[in-house]
Amino acid sequence: MLLYLLALVGLYYLVRWYLERKVVSHLQDKYVFITGCDSGFGNLLASRLDTRGLRVLAACLTEEGAEQLRKQTSGRLQTVILDVTQTESIAAATEWVKECVGDRGLWGLVNNAGISFPSAPNEWLNKQDFMNIINVNLLGVIEVTLGLLSLVRKAQGRVVNVSSVMGRLTLYGGGYSISKYGVEAFSDSLRRELSYFGVKVAIIEPGLFQTNMTKTETFIRHTKELWNRVSSDVKEVYGERLLEFYTKYATLVDTVWKSDVNSVINCMEHALTSCHPRTRYSPGWDAKLFYLPMSYLPTFLLDAFVYLVVPKPEKAL
Template structure:
């Protein structure tokens, strides 16, 4: 139907839309666009289904446990307190034969009183080659031809912690000797026993093996643990040995004891040279002191089971993970932050830091 204006006939809107070859108006139905939208919906549904199947398969695999756990020996270092102490008691309840290495006789005695007769202790200083050799000989005598099913390198230290300029080479070596060099020497010493059992090596690193938050030897040592563990995992795969890395967040252990950390910071400040003190200023030290105190109180979780449950899984599951992240801060803050651009991570990590006296 046409509406007329003088001598000209103007088609109606419906006829324009229905006329072949004419341009469609806004809001008109487009089969091609609808088909594209349906393809996108199907693609996302397929992707969601694949992810669901992947996590379902992983959940099923991770629920499968190793058989005959009661016949397997596990050596744990650093059992005087913290993660090592709790893991030793936890595995003892599970029925494994725990060989708990403690630094002090007092720590060993307290652990023996809290566990069954299956658990045995040995004194081990991971910074001493002689101590490591003696402990290795003792472990070899205990396990015999069965070999060592699990090695958990848990022993560690953190102090001193401070801006790098406040520290000396000896301060770095003190931490690296325990956390990295000691870990490597213990691993190499008992590795033949682990290979005999086709067992597990579990190295306790830290979320600070991904992101550096403060100066001192702790963060470099944990980066080293990550590198050593990665190379070891690839080398030992043909022998049937599995290597896992534990990356805890902040937890309330002996290493995060507030009094010890604050006293160490004060000693380092008093020891610093006049040039360093002038560069940073007393206000910087006072603010750092308050900042450390606040973080050690507020950010450290008391629930050590978030870590020891992961360590137990790494030792008892048929298909352990390569990496475990213990703590909500590790999983939902530090790990996502580690994937962001460096400039963003730097701003997030340092936005609350005090400003030095001679800052630009």
């Protein structure tokens, strides 16, 4: 019986491997719009797709980022300035994309733009701290997608949303995990709705990778700024021991964060170019072997792990 089960599992992976190797035809005629291309995943993906001959429409937050990207790519790649928190900026970029793609429609939409700070115990934060992250990571994704959805549907193309393993489990406070849980929910509903029109929706859930968004010194600076801002009562309750933990945690995590982000870019590329893309991609061995398995643990076990790792507040009962 066990032998038959192993054979079935092996057959499943063999068939999946074969199907996922099939590449979409006429890639040189397809347009892909990517947000957050100043640096990190978006920048590298734009360059990768450009080398494969796709017509890349890269959205950057700054003119400096757009200029640097143009210098390292071919003349096919075009850039536009986009702030995903501003409706006017999204509307202007949407009109620009419509002019670029014409009657062909938009083959790929990659919602990559995102931020991760501030992240800290919830009581150290205010509503605006949560909104700063949610506006970029979730509401920006939604508004950009809604603006370009008709073009993607016309091309029977792809929507690729960048989430995170923190969209599967929450290990610290702040708006980051909230926004990524929202991206997961939005993507799931979108995938089912658009399946009737031949559109495929994929979610990228990276583990820990080193990008400009996750620089250790930036994390430490933001954490100290939050601590200096909180009231004396909150400082007394939590104590500096927790502040020291977050500072040391950022330094420790930096030693295991991976600077080679090719596995993430490979997943994005596959989601856009494979005839049979996956619904979810989890690049990084930490995502596959640690974070995702943890997300399936019973709540009391996951809580026990967090209690074990994170020190208690100074005035805890």
